């Protein structure tokens with residue numbers, strides 16, 4: 001079974017609120033490959049006030065994409081770290097054709113390629129509801145939903161007692177902007193990866209555990225990576 005070998009280079013793609021982060025956290029434990037979330041990396045840069053963070057913040061608060069060259073450089077640096085040697089789960093990257101081309105070039109330079117791209121499909125009305133009810137722990141990053149997965153105490157993380165907050169970009173106006181950006185810039189990636197024969201579309205409705213089982217079934221059925 002592939003999970004035991006932990007050798008998989010996977011991309012999770014889907015609109016804001018599709019459940020990429022929720023699923024990536026569950027998958028990284030089962031398949032023992034690191035989750036690399038460009039949203040999380042960028043939010044960390046914003047929190048730390050780095051040069052990248054200062055540049056990225058303006059785009060993120062507006063629901064726009066951070067420019068390709070900033071994000072691809074950040075991901076290339078992350079993929080070169082030792083924990084990615086046997087695979088990774090990219091969450092929220094690539095988001096444009098230019099980013100997909102840059103990723104393919106980076107992998108090819110190391111005689112690697114993607115094993116699979118999982119697209120999580122959820123109706124738009126559900127996306128808005130999921131995002132407007134999302135609460136995240138400031139301390140450990142655990143995610144809650146005020147209706148689907150509420151914390152035991154309002155505003156307090158079950159796991160570490162940290163304070164919960166709502167992301168700056170989860171207000172209705174910015175969510176709508178993010179959904180439009182997804183349709184315009186990211187949805188064309190589905191055809192791109194379909195043409196490359198690596199796209200798997202997954203129904204993202206239902207309980208997180210049910211969605212997880214659908215994705216895990218796909219990942220376990222992937223052919224082993226070609227030997228260099």
Ligand code: AP5
Pocket residue numbers: 014015016017018019020021022023038039040042059060061063064065066067068071091092093094095099130131133134135143144145148149169178204205206207208211
């Ligand atoms: P990012 O952080 O990647 O945000 P996103 O893609 O908009 O995705 P989200 O994190 O909002 O949603 P998700 O799909 O992970 O869903 P989640 O699991 O959290 O990016 C933020 C910004 O950073 C971008 O707008 C852009 O500015 C910038 N950026 C990032 N990557 C970039 C890139 N590559 N290029 C350029 N710019 C980039 O779930 C959402 C909610 O739903 C939670 O409350 C959860 O509990 C709930 N939920 C999850 N699954 C279910 C379920 N099955 N049923 C019911 N509720 C569920």
